[in-house]
Each structure stands twice: as C-alpha cells, then as structure tokens.
Amino acid sequence: MRFVLLGAPGSGKGTQAQLLAEDIGVPSISTGEMLREAVAARTPLGVKVDSIMASGQLVDDETIAAVVRERLSQADVRRGFILDGYPRTAGQAEALAEILTENGWELDAVIYLEVPESELVVRALARQRADDREEVIRQRIQVYREQTEPLIAYYDARDLLRPVDGHRSIEQVARALRQALEVAR
Ligand code: AMP
Numbered sequence: 001m002r003f004v005l006l007g008a009p010g011s012g013k014g015t016q017a018q019l020l021a022e023d024i025g026v027p028s029i030s031t032g033e034m035l036r037e038a039v040a041a042r043t044p045l046g047v048k049v050d051s052i053m054a055s056g057q058l059v060d061d062e063t064i065a066a067v068v069r070e071r072l073s074q075a076d077v078r079r080g081f082i083l084d085g086y087p088r089t090a091g092q093a094e095a096l097a098e099i100l101t102e103n104g105w106e107l108d109a110v111i112y113l114e115v116p117e118s119e120l121v122v123r124a125l126a127r128q129r130a131d132d133r134e135e136v137i138r139q140r141i142q143v144y145r146e147q148t149e150p151l152i153a154y155y156d157a158r159d160l161l162r163p164v165d166g167h168r169s170i171e172q173v174a175r176a177l178r179q180a181l182e183v184a185r
Pocket of ligand 1: 033
C-alpha cells in the first residue's frame with residue numbers, strides 16, 4: 001500500500017495521512033515534519049532549510065529527494081507508506097518515480113484533498129505554527145498553485161488520482177478517503 005496525499009497547505013493532508021496510516025498500519029511520512037525536526041535539532045540539513053521554510057518557499061528538489069530516498073530505505077516502509085507533502089513539484093514527481101523504480105515499487109493511488117482557498121487561510125491561521133503568519137500562508141498557497149497543482153494533471157494522466165472533497169469534518173473526510181481507496185472496513 002503506497003499512497004501519496006496531495007493537497008494545498010491547510011487542506012488537512014497531515015491529519016488525514018496520520019489517520020489513514022493508523023488505519024492501514026503503514027507509516028505516514030511527512031517531509032515538512034522531517035525538515036522541522038532537522039531545524040529543531042540544528043543539523044546541517046536543518047540549518048540549510050530554516051530560512052527557506054520560514055519564508056514559505058520550497059526546499060530544492062535534490063535536497064528533498066535525498067531526504068525521501070533515505071527515509072524510504074528504512075525497514076518500516078516494506079509494507080507500504082503514505083507520503084504527506086511529497087512530491088510538490090514536477091521534478092519531485094520524477095524523482096519519486098525513480099526511487100519507486102529502484103525499489104521495484106509502484107504507487108497505488110494519489111489522494112487529492114480538495115478544499116476552497118478561503119477555507120485554507122482560515123484553517124492555517126487557526127493552526128499557528130512558526131511559519132503560519134498570514135503573509136507566509138498566502139505565499140505557501142501561491143507556491144502550491146504554481147508548483148504543486150500541475151501534479152494533479154500529472155497523476156490523473158497516470159490514472160492514479162483519487163479526488164476527495166476535503167471541505168468537511170475530519171471524520172467525514174477520513175471516511176470518504178477510505179472509500180476512495182476501497183480500504184473501508
Ligand atoms: P509542510 O509541513 O508539508 O507544509 O511543509 C512545511 C515547509 O517545509 C514547506 O513550506 C517547505 O518549505 C518545506 N517542504 C516540505 N515538504 C517539501 C517538499 N516536498 N519540497 C520542498 N519543500 C518542502
């Protein structure tokens with residue numbers, strides 16, 4: 001079971017990735033979370049990405065590919081994984097395709113959480129993380145529109161896309177998501 005969760009910042013993909021991960025018993029892998037840990041621990045990676053993250057920009061594709069490749073080489077992903085917040089650019093989608101091929105893996109589905117833009121800002125402000133000032137939130141949404149949204153068509157063309165209406169309660173979205181994946185109990 002190998003899934004990608006695609007959606008704008010504030011779409012709820014982190015929450016849903018964790019719920020789904022518990023449900024199907026595979027790790028949820030958040031590149032944002034891994035980078036925040038690196039920043040907190042002041043590792044060379046963390047020092048490199050700190051200001052990029054604080055400004056709402058994306059960390060470069062090569063750096064992220066190295067992080068993901070290393071994470072996907074660990075033993076706990078053998079039975080599958082859910083990627084939360086990766087890939088985010090066309091280059092990252094190509095890099096992921098390579099990593100999958102190297103391991104003899106394929107993606108089962110790309111879940112796309114659809115949430116209206118007005119709701120994204122409200123949710124992100126309510127969350128109040130260090131990089132969640134309104135200006136930075138809008139920047140992150142714009143980066144999403146420009147760099148990540150094209151992945152919807154990319155994965156749709158590969159017949160992997162499963163759109164889910166994310167503008168509902170956490171429980172309703174979780175249920176719709178399981179139905180979309182046909183892993184509902
Ligand atoms: P997230 O928690 O997924 O919203 O990520 C927080 C921040 O980490 C983003 O705004 C980016 O600066 C960085 N980041 C996380 N994942 C990626 C990625 N796949 N590519 C580039 N930057 C990323």
